[in-house]
Amino acid sequence: MSPIANDPRLPWDQRQRLRFAEALLIWRGAVSVGDIRDTFDVSTGKAERDLARYRRLAPDNLVADRLTGLFHPSDTFVPCLLRGSAGEYLQVLAHRDTPQDLPLAMASSGDVAAEMLEAPGREFDVRVLARLNTAIRERRWLAIDYQSMTHPEPRRLKIAPHVLAHAGRWHARAWSATHESYRDFLLSRICGLPELLEPCTRSADGDWDWQHFVPIRIGAHPDLTPAQKRVVEQDYGMLHGQREARVRVALAPYYLRMLGIGRDDRRRSPQEQQIVLLNSDDLDALNRLS
Incomplete structure (x- = not known):
């Protein structure tokens, strides 16, 4: 984002x-003095001064249409107050009912229909989150009753959590005294209220999987046609045919799951599996491929 955003x-x-004006330029392709005047209930003169100020901040961003009074983004438009990404628009849509950013929410409330599908949230008692936060902040042991899928009934575990992570679901990364290893624990599978115990000396320092990162490189499925590859590469923002993300080793399986990639990518049809994992050996060496 441009330094102008925080000037x-x-x-x-x-x-x-x-x-608000820049959001309209990005999402609607045009802004007028009237848009600013009517939305913020200011005078025409003040709205005109706003657009004049914007033109001074970003002189190459606007093209004026004197017949309609609209301003359009130029071919060299570069956002100076927003990120200008599709993800930004998605965040606004996700919080439209309780907007966290009112100017952007107002800019997204036009006539264009947009609908979102969201996966069901994994609900859990918020007091579980509070206890975990306390244990992490005060570096204390925590006793939890945990229902795993490998045991028929919940088990009592003693853990020392050091961080919370969200990858579609909330996890606590913790040392488990029961397993004598660092593990992930889904908050939605903690039964009842955890019990705060004595202080502990375990920390994130000893968690190798949390402290180290692994590159995850993706590319278009090799059996796609050249034209199909180009659109997939554009879709995922690839450069020179691939895109790389550096992810904590502990979080790598969740990232792979989010992208729907793994060991058998190339065995599936390119229409079904449009992107593939390019460096599966790196993940396999760390035992992070299912």
């Missing part, structure tokens, strides 16, 4: 109006 010389109220 203290830009008054807060004007910054909000300009962010």
Whole structure:
């Protein structure tokens, strides 16, 4: 994001109006003086001064249409107050009912229909989260009743959590005295309320899988046609035919699951498996491929 986004010389109220204007430029392809005036209930003169200020901040971003009074983004448009990404728009849609960013929520509330499907949330008692946070902050042992899929009934475990992680579901990364190893524990599978115990000396320092990172490289399925490969590479923002992310070893299985990739990618049809894992040997060596 441009340094302009945090320029203290830009008054807060004007910054909000300009962010709204830039959001319209990105998402709708046009903004007018009336959009700012009517949305924020300001005078026409103030809205005109807002757009004049924006043109000074980013002189190459706007093209004026004098017949309609609209301003359009230029071919060289570069956001200076927003990220300008599809993910930004998705976040606004996800929180439209309780907007966290009011100017962006107002900019997304036009006539364009947009619908989101979200996976069901894995609910758990929020007091479990509070106990885990306390145990992490105060470096204390925690006794939990945990229902795994390898045992028919919950088991009492003694753990020393050091971090929380969210990868579609909430996990606690912790040393398990019962297993004598670092493990992941799903918060939604903790039964009842954890019990805070005595202080412990276990920390994240000894968790090799948490402290170290592994590259995960993806590419288009080799059996796609050249045209299909190009669109898949564009879809995933690949450069020179691949995209790489550095992920904590402990979180690598969840990342692979989110992308739907793994050991058998190339055995599936390219129409079913459009992207493949390029460095499966790296993950296999760390025992992170299912």
